[in-house]
Amino acid sequence: MAFEIDQQTLQDLELFREDKGMRSIFSLFNKTSTPGGKDKLNEMLASPSADITFLYQRSELLKFFIEHPVPQEVDPYRVELAEHYMRLTADPLRDNIIDATYQGLKYKWKPTNEYYLIKTGIEQITFLLHYLSGLIKGWGAYSLPEQLRQLIAPVQALLQQKKIQAAVNRNGPFNFYSIATYDHLFRELHRNELTGMLQLVYTLDAGAAIALTACKYQLTFPVYTTAATPMVVLHGVFHPLVNQAVPNDITLADHDNLCFLTGPNMAGKSTFLKSVGLSVYLAHTGFPVPARYMETTVFSGIITTINLADNISKGYSHYYSEVKRVKDTALKIQQRKHVFVIFDELFRGTNVKDAYDASLQIISLLTQIKSAMFFISTHIIEIADQLKKHPNILFRYFESDRQLNSLTYSYKIKEGVSAEKLGMLIVQQENILDILQAVIQEQQAKPSAG
16 A cells, blocks of 8 residues: 655655755665665665555564664675676576586686676675575574565575575685586576575665664654554654754644644754654654654655745745645545645745634644644744634644743743744844944945045
8 A cells, every 4th residue: 555755745854865965864774785775775765655564564574683683794896796797688608518618718718707797796696695595594593574584485495496505505616617507507597586686685785774773863663553543652752863852752642633833933843843754754664763652553645844945937936835735735635535744834925814814724624634634833823722622633832941132942842832932032142133233334434425
């Protein structure tokens, strides 16, 4: 079952951003040692699912890699040579001593890159077979997760072949005839199985990288529930790209379906919303999440509006882009029902009166959609009194500590609605008014020209 996410949400959650010098969630997990492992990690992170069985199986696979670390001892150069070898389009060498001797002597007299890749590729494939054979034997004492059993089953079957066993147990250099024999064996008889073996190597590399990240950042695996109404429970949720991030708790359950979030600028609202959205997304990939504990129902998609830009190419103002985004969200809910939605500062692109009216009406309607879940932040705190008649809204805020002309933030979420309006204090902190006054005074001090 597909889990829907769009480009705007991918950007908001910084999943795969490629801005120079900026980290992404993918880069956080990318501790792979092979290019194929990196591609496999990208594939795993970019393929969320709404299938609870798949999510449990993926989680069990990754938990196994944490509990039984896979040694990342495979030289990426070895794997690269094995890849080149398995992609060769040249016909496999003939498995007879006459042709093998002819090809070997010909290479000795006039070396070619093709024969070199065959010889080297055979050595690397043999090494990888030996490596996986030892790894799989070592797992024999454990109860393996279903996805791992499925991954290694073809390789186990391959390793039971007598000629493959001979390759695994072989010692010493390869002569002309053994090169021809193994090339015929590897590329003619077992090409598909060995290509699958490389995919297993990549998956192990990606799994080991995820395990390392989970341990480093103390990530935890979510618990999936089949509750009739959407629910999300997060204890100690934090953003892994923020240094010394402050963890927070949030629970939307028992028919609460909307969190109304307020607080001054820079108090932590956007980071919190990204943390929640990221946790929901990662939960739908089967990855560990940045929280001490998470329990969630399975959603069919996530849509966020955190860093929405004007669409100049289409002539859209910021406000119209917001309106279009809300409409798109409504259509997604209509189509897919169980959608997780985040709006950060809803309708900030218009005047206060229109923003008030639009926010009040839309939030009032959203509270009545029991199949979806919403996190909405706003600076228009005046609508809170009107919304309190809805019993399924959770009111939360972030605060600041104002001391003389300075501000400090706890970054801890609290129950209620913020009443702080600190925009002018921040302007004053940056000495903008003083700078402009100095410019005016300097201008007035200069004699007028002419």
